[in-house]
Amino acid sequence: MNQTLAKGLYVAGVTTFCTFLGCWAVLAHQAGTQSSRKMTMADEEFAKKAAQGGMAEVKLGQLAEEKASNDTVKKFAKRMVEDHGKANDELKEAAMKESITLPTDMDSKDEATYERLSKLSGEAFDKAYARDMVKDHQQDIAEFRKEANSGRKDSIKSFAAQTLPTLQDHLKEARQMEQSVSGSAIGKGRRQMPPSQPR
Numbered sequence: 001m002n003q004t005l006a007k008g009l010y011v012a013g014v015t016t017f018c019t020f021l022g023c024w025a026v027l028a029h030q031a032g033t034q035s036s037r038k039m040t041m042a043d044e045e046f047a048k049k050a051a052q053g054g055m056a057e058v059k060l061g062q063l064a065e066e067k068a069s070n071d072t073v074k075k076f077a078k079r080m081v082e083d084h085g086k087a088n089d090e091l092k093e094a095a096m097k098e099s100i101t102l103p104t105d106m107d108s109k110d111e112a113t114y115e116r117l118s119k120l121s122g123e124a125f126d127k128a129y130a131r132d133m134v135k136d137h138q139q140d141i142a143e144f145r146k147e148a149n150s151g152r153k154d155s156i157k158s159f160a161a162q163t164l165p166t167l168q169d170h171l172k173e174a175r176q177m178e179q180s181v182s183g184s185a186i187g188k189g190r191r192q193m194p195p196s197q198p199r
Helices: 002-067 071-097 108-118 122-150 154-192
Strands: none
Touching: 002 071, 002 108, 002 122, 002 154, 071 122, 071 154, 108 122, 122 154
């Protein structure tokens, strides 16, 4: 009798353990699938955001080519139109390979920046544009670096890695441009000050 009970308890124990193990394996697989899906979604999010950001850089660059009064700003703006135009085409190719549909318009934040800058002109425009370009490229570099290091979709990850050095170069130029426009304003301010009269 005791032997039969022991066998029954053993079988029940083994069955419970195997059921638990099976449930754990299913849950672990689901968690892994969800995590992988989240990573893939992160690639898509990055691609969409990069496409909108690239469009904004081109549109803002075109605006700066028209409205800037400083030659350094005009030169930088021209480079933005060329480099980001080229990057946008490369991103479209990468997105097609990964079956990602990219947006065709800028996001609302960039639209608002465009509206704000379009109302400025001369020195005020130069300063605001330079400041925005420094801030934008700092954010872009962080996002592109993250995708280059941890992206899951090869074409998108490769696009981020290849574009990153150009963005770093843009940031360096944007900082020089910002110094140039704020420095010229200080210089003009100094020249305009009347000489002090001896008493």
